Amino acid sequence: MTTHPDIADPGVESSTAAWVVGIDVGGTFTDIIALHRRTGEVRDGKVLSTPQQEEGVLASIAAVGLEVREVAEIVHGHTVGINALLSRAGERTGLIATRGHQDLLDIGRMHREFGDRFYDPTWLRPHQERPIIPRELRFGVLERMRYDGSALTPLDADSVREAARELARQGVRSVAVCLVNSYTNDEHERRAAEILAEELPDAYVQTSALYPVTKEHERTTTVALDAYVGPRVVGYLDRLESGLVERGFGGTLWIMMMNGGVATVADAGRAPVFQLVSGPVGGVSGSIRLANEGATPDLLTIDVGGTSTDVAAIRGGQTPLTDLWTLETGLTLTMPLVDVESIGSGAGSLIRPNALGNVAVGPASAGSDPGPVCYGRGGTEPTLTDACALLGVLQPDLFANGAIELDVDASRAALERTASQWGMSAIGLAAAAYEVACQDIAAKVRTISVYRGLDVREFALQPSGSAGPMLADRVARILGVRKVVVPRSPGQFSALGLLRTDLRVTRAQSIMTPLDPACAESIEAAFATLEDRVHDELKGQGADVTRLHFERAIFAMYRGQTWDNRMPIPPASLTAEGVQELVPAFHAYYEEHYGFAAREIPVVVSTVEVTAVIPREQARFELVPDEGAAFLRTAELVLPGAAGPVEVGIHVRERLAPGEQVPGPALVTEKFATTVVLPGRTAHVDDDLNLIIEPQITAES
Amino acid sequence: MTTTTPATDTSATGPDVELDILRYGLIEVAREMLDSLMRSAFSPICRDILDCTVVIHMRTDEGWEVAALWEGCMQHAFVAPHIANFLMDDWDIDTMQPGDVVFTNDPWRGSLHQADVNLFRPVFVNGRVEFLLQSTSHLVDLGGPIPGGFSNGAQSHFEEQLKLPPTLLYANDVAVRPTFNFLLENNRVPHLVLGDLRALHGCLVVGERQLQDLIARGGLDDVRAAGRYAIDATEASMRRGIASIPDGDYSAEDFLDEDGVTDEPIPVAVTVKVRGDSMEIDFSGSARQPLGNSSTAWCEAGRCIEAVKLMVDPSTPVNSGTLKPIDVLLPAGSVVQTLPPSSASSHADIGPRVINVVTQALGQATEESFACDTGTAVYIGFSGIDTRTGHKGTPWGAYGLAGGGWGGTWKEDGVSFCVTPIGNCRTSVQEHVEIESPLVVAQHEMLIDTAGAGRFRGGLGSVYTIMAESDTLVTVVADRLRRGAAGANGGGPGAPAVGWYIAGFDLAEHGDPMNLRGAEPLFGVFDEQGRPDPVHGEFGRGARYTTGKFSNLVIKAGDAIRLIIGGGGGWGDPLAREPERVRQDVRNRLVSVEGARLSYGVVLANGEIDTAATGARRAELTAARDAGTWEVPIAAPLEWTL
Amino acid sequence: MATDRLMFPRPQTARVSVERTPVESQCPSCGSRDVARYPVSNHLGPRMVVKCQTCFTRLSVTRAEPEDMWPAWRSPTRDWPASRVG
Numbered sequence A: 001m002t003t004h005p006d007i008a009d010p011g012v013e014s015s016t017a018a019w020v021v022g023i024d025v026g027g028t029f030t031d032i033i034a035l036h037r038r039t040g041e042v043r044d045g046k047v048l049s050t051p052q053q054e055e056g057v058l059a060s061i062a063a064v065g066l067e068v069r070e071v072a073e074i075v076h077g078h079t080v081g082i083n084a085l086l087s088r089a090g091e092r093t094g095l096i097a098t099r100g101h102q103d104l105l106d107i108g109r110m111h112r113e114f115g116d117r118f119y120d121p122t123w124l125r126p127h128q129e130r131p132i133i134p135r136e137l138r139f140g141v142l143e144r145m146r147y148d149g150s151a152l153t154p155l156d157a158d159s160v161r162e163a164a165r166e167l168a169r170q171g172v173r174s175v176a177v178c179l180v181n182s183y184t185n186d187e188h189e190r191r192a193a194e195i196l197a198e199e200l201p202d203a204y205v206q207t208s209a210l211y212p213v214t215k216e217h218e219r220t221t222t223v224a225l226d227a228y229v230g231p232r233v234v235g236y237l238d239r240l241e242s243g244l245v246e247r248g249f250g251g252t253l254w255i256m257m258m259n260g261g262v263a264t265v266a267d268a269g270r271a272p273v274f275q276l277v278s279g280p281v282g283g284v285s286g287s288i289r290l291a292n293e294g295a296t297p298d299l300l301t302i303d304v305g306g307t308s309t310d311v312a313a314i315r316g317g318q319t320p321l322t323d324l325w326t327l328e329t330g331l332t333l334t335m336p337l338v339d340v341e342s343i344g345s346g347a348g349s350l351i352r353p354n355a356l357g358n359v360a361v362g363p364a365s366a367g368s369d370p371g372p373v374c375y376g377r378g379g380t381e382p383t384l385t386d387a388c389a390l391l392g393v394l395q396p397d398l399f400a401n402g403a404i405e406l407d408v409d410a411s412r413a414a415l416e417r418t419a420s421q422w423g424m425s426a427i428g429l430a431a432a433a434y435e436v437a438c439q440d441i442a443a444k445v446r447t448i449s450v451y452r453g454l455d456v457r458e459f460a461l462q463p464s465g466s467a468g469p470m471l472a473d474r475v476a477r478i479l480g481v482r483k484v485v486v487p488r489s490p491g492q493f494s495a496l497g498l499l500r501t502d503l504r505v506t507r508a509q510s511i512m513t514p515l516d517p518a519c520a521e522s523i524e525a526a527f528a529t530l531e532d533r534v535h536d537e538l539k540g541q542g543a544d545v546t547r548l549h550f551e552r553a554i555f556a557m558y559r560g561q562t563w564d565n566r567m568p569i570p571p572a573s574l575t576a577e578g579v580q581e582l583v584p585a586f587h588a589y590y591e592e593h594y595g596f597a598a599r600e601i602p603v604v605v606s607t608v609e610v611t612a613v614i615p616r617e618q619a620r621f622e623l624v625p626d627e628g629a630a631f632l633r634t635a636e637l638v639l640p641g642a643a644g645p646v647e648v649g650i651h652v653r654e655r656l657a658p659g660e661q662v663p664g665p666a667l668v669t670e671k672f673a674t675t676v677v678l679p680g681r682t683a684h685v686d687d688d689l690n691l692i693i694e695p696q697i698t699a700e701s
Numbered sequence B: 001m002t003t004t005t006p007a008t009d010t011s012a013t014g015p016d017v018e019l020d021i022l023r024y025g026l027i028e029v030a031r032e033m034l035d036s037l038m039r040s041a042f043s044p045i046c047r048d049i050l051d052c053t054v055v056i057h058m059r060t061d062e063g064w065e066v067a068a069l070w071e072g073c074m075q076h077a078f079v080a081p082h083i084a085n086f087l088m089d090d091w092d093i094d095t096m097q098p099g100d101v102v103f104t105n106d107p108w109r110g111s112l113h114q115a116d117v118n119l120f121r122p123v124f125v126n127g128r129v130e131f132l133l134q135s136t137s138h139l140v141d142l143g144g145p146i147p148g149g150f151s152n153g154a155q156s157h158f159e160e161q162l163k164l165p166p167t168l169l170y171a172n173d174v175a176v177r178p179t180f181n182f183l184l185e186n187n188r189v190p191h192l193v194l195g196d197l198r199a200l201h202g203c204l205v206v207g208e209r210q211l212q213d214l215i216a217r218g219g220l221d222d223v224r225a226a227g228r229y230a231i232d233a234t235e236a237s238m239r240r241g242i243a244s245i246p247d248g249d250y251s252a253e254d255f256l257d258e259d260g261v262t263d264e265p266i267p268v269a270v271t272v273k274v275r276g277d278s279m280e281i282d283f284s285g286s287a288r289q290p291l292g293n294s295s296t297a298w299c300e301a302g303r304c305i306e307a308v309k310l311m312v313d314p315s316t317p318v319n320s321g322t323l324k325p326i327d328v329l330l331p332a333g334s335v336v337q338t339l340p341p342s343s344a345s346s347h348a349d350i351g352p353r354v355i356n357v358v359t360q361a362l363g364q365a366t367e368e369s370f371a372c373d374t375g376t377a378v379y380i381g382f383s384g385i386d387t388r389t390g391h392k393g394t395p396w397g398a399y400g401l402a403g404g405g406w407g408g409t410w411k412e413d414g415v416s417f418c419v420t421p422i423g424n425c426r427t428s429v430q431e432h433v434e435i436e437s438p439l440v441v442a443q444h445e446m447l448i449d450t451a452g453a454g455r456f457r458g459g460l461g462s463v464y465t466i467m468a469e470s471d472t473l474v475t476v477v478a479d480r481l482r483r484g485a486a487g488a489n490g491g492g493p494g495a496p497a498v499g500w501y502i503a504g505f506d507l508a509e510h511g512d513p514m515n516l517r518g519a520e521p522l523f524g525v526f527d528e529q530g531r532p533d534p535v536h537g538e539f540g541r542g543a544r545y546t547t548g549k550f551s552n553l554v555i556k557a558g559d560a561i562r563l564i565i566g567g568g569g570g571w572g573d574p575l576a577r578e579p580e581r582v583r584q585d586v587r588n589r590l591v592s593v594e595g596a597r598l599s600y601g602v603v604l605a606n607g608e609i610d611t612a613a614t615g616a617r618r619a620e621l622t623a624a625r626d627a628g629t630w631e632v633p634i635a636a637p638l639e640w641t642l
Numbered sequence C: 001m002a003t004d005r006l007m008f009p010r011p012q013t014a015r016v017s018v019e020r021t022p023v024e025s026q027c028p029s030c031g032s033r034d035v036a037r038y039p040v041s042n043h044l045g046p047r048m049v050v051k052c053q054t055c056f057t058r059l060s061v062t063r064a065e066p067e068d069m070w071p072a073w074r075s076p077t078r079d080w081p082a083s084r085v086g
């Protein structure tokens, strides 16, 4: 891997290169936002994503008129890992497991998939149907650790060596090593990894060391997924770095991680699995910034892409985390990761009947090829985009900055064909599809908000993605959310989010220690050990550790339980008094979440977690509206709840200045997005050029 | 740009969408309740194995109907509707107050067995009980002579666990001390049971909070309408599925090996009658109730309907609408409706058998059928007093489930590592089990040659070996010991269950499940040398037990028990399976080279298909089958080491 | 008597069946005269049905009469007044 002697710290300025860019690779487009550190000038762009993602990344820099050498920092989210996983195009990978446990990946904790296929006799567990590591490449080696870290059966080095040689014969170039109870004593795993390195010197080898916590299945899955995508991701980052260096790059490349922070390439390459879906996380990261800057610390986010919509709930400006991040049933990552959920409704989703015979939008999608019918690239089945074109929500001449002239007649014809099965008109089906898509997205938002005890009335809805703003006002209405915040450049919001993300490196260790003042020293020691290690690692990577601070969390449960609860705690050294205070806090947390507390039962700290944070200095953005009148023209369109076509004003977003108001019904079009403002609502522009949509204030009210 | 359309057109999905959101809201309340229950429970049964479910019952003119639920375990979804109605038949609704919780685990009021307890909490709206929230889970222990809930050998319910008719557990959210005292003082692991009871109650508190929010947002009338919409939509979908089956009477018969008391097989007979979009499932002709505990009291009335769901309507959410198109006929005093005071604790084999027999009957009516799943959980319960340093004197209880295979289907192989469709059990987190219990999970892997052969084979069976570090009391509940899960459409049966005791377990010595050195047969069909052999062997030869249903076996510290659970049955002719798929199975050590030759007629040499030899072998087997001298063999591992 | 339906003998025959009692009636849906009354379990629990045997139209669905013994067992206190705790 290429290294840079002059790795910069986040936000520290270099003399020659003045641009900071965020680049987010999506399924269809690679989005870029560039920010000039001194002038605050902002440029945005969009290029088609390429199979070799580094090509699109380099092209995107050119697309905003920059030379690579002018760039000081790149903050990057990509899809190399997730693409390799979804298409099962990862490295040919072997598994070294404890003898008797080679099938943990297939067991998948044994339960079925909740949802539509729960009772389907033809259901196959994803790993059985499409294995990451086929059984012929899985080996149980002779060894066994007990729960307390003592060896029940010592490691038989020969059994590892034999397996390694067989893997070599089979052409394996990556190996996952995960042994039972290794979280408490990793001696056998380390020795096994050494033997593998001897026998397979060129192979990628991953062990539980990437996140040594309990739960053998989830840990094995995490290590196996890492080994499967690791070589692909590391290879990609390597190629990207080389490509950048060849073009004179002397700055720093940061990678967006699923813990909600960025990492150096070196750190990102240590456990590549934790950057599987970095793009959507970049979006959430941007939303967290927005939540911390504006008047609304509580945001519900909908990032509407071509094939799916990512949703997240941000409360109090805090990063939402989940401890059950699952790729497919049975393939779960152990580390708490940013909680983004997806639903298969996007701008390119097909309009078809569902199982009950009702109008459904998605999950099947026209994708980018052939795309919606109105793109005129061979699509024949109507999509949500076609519905919006026919409704007038998408204006044919204003779409995608004029890059594509939408063929509304083709959309109408396609909608008519599909509508005939319900005896509906094309426009009726378009309105229904728009409504269904909004309802589906609202339902998904509800699962991560209302059903997690959040009162959505206190939240604002924040759309992103090119299609987000055209649905947001209606989604908000369905949810009972009063306020919609459409950020600047919603089409490049994830890329923008990348630009504004702190360095965050998370490490954890299972300790299974009572939360008891008597144990304060050993808990503190576990924290301190992790912090020292991360500090040294980051220092070795050239990071500015003088600005580093740590966040801490414990995972706690009652003795005798399995499910632990992540509780952030103050970063200060943990004393006996500090522990004493945490106990009642845990009981209170428990009562709130589970309807009871068991105050007489000792609380156990299963795992300690630290996150090293180096904050990014937040650069100033130049926020100058374009010249000219914002009002463009009027048009007739069909809006939700309206009996027939209504006349609306069309306004150009780029020309709207702070304080300006747009009364609904209206469309606000911009380079890569269109915002719908419903009747009875008013949009106004705030000082950061966000478009805020709220109920119209009338004389009576 | 736009065309004029009638105003009504744009709201074509209007009313349904509104109701659908509230319907979804009800399901989400249930999901949240189950999440709360699972995460806050103490015993591995609830928190890991997921043998628990939550239900929202809605008050209707007829009684109580399930509007939404979230399964941990499939069977609970089908038995919950009756338990609520039995309970409310016996409880004066006018005496109920907010925060009350009523408990019952009575099999004659619909409970699966005494170990599966049910908590009900009324939800008041404007002073009237409108909903009942239910949480249900298997508890680790509830007293009686045998730990864990499966009272093998018991011939009356007096010899089984505590059995409580509807009893107040919380009054206005205050624990009723006599009830708790009764449950905890008569218990081997009171700390685990107390923990789970708290979690079961806590999830009702959480659920009521969420449901009241939903009602506050949607209004009671609309929430009730949404519940009705959910039930109607599911019923309609179920009826469409039933209507797709040609009218007719379809009969099938299967059996349980025996009841653990006598040696007699127990036939389970069914006639499924289809008339348009209605159905009857009639168990007339089934065996009378056995002497042992292998029958159930009432739960098959709902549980058998899961078979129909699996066949004709797998995708809609289960609620009372799932049950509505079907009447079930349970002969009084039969193995599917045993009369008190008989024992009724071992529901885990009759349940899958009932589902197997109904799917076999319906399989005659449709090409879109599937072969039987393993049909037995090969359940193992452990308990004892810990002797490990730092744990000395702690009572403990744990469960083991190895999974098994589902049958091959009309379009694909069966899934492996999946318990019978009455459940949806997860594995325990082994690393946690080993902290809490003096056990070492030494082996949990698929076992070669255990899947029923077929064009689409069954899911694989597996081997499960547990070593004890303190003396451990064991209960085993296993069936299908003589012949494995039946195949369908010409597919072969899966492997039967086998058990061994291994003294002085050493991974280096006993790490290969195909090596029988030091393994003493507990149960199964064995040849003269002690190899399992369901085709030529003799049942019980050299084995400690002549049943798979026994209790009070002690595993001494340092020793181990090893169980094989068979795979699912195969679907379709194995001689028609793509040879390449057979080769892949051989590469992955799921089928042996010899097994490929014997059951699939595929001849492999050095890992490659010998096309000519395969053609000849398949022709030979086809001719032999036509002549009545060959049938698809029962799956069985072949390459044992003595 | 409150306690008369708590315990029952094991059936004498090896196999047992549900009896369907023919009823003089005609199906309103299909006109068939093959109508019978028998105990079933429906979505609510135990009920007595009068049903067309040709098309399964339910002519009536009722709670069982005491003499139907359906189900055989019942709570010994079913007609007693309820206290606060049941």
Ligand SMILES: [Zn+2]
Binding pocket: C027, C028, C029, C030, C031, C032, C052, C053, C054, C055, C056, C057
């Ligand atoms: Zn009729």
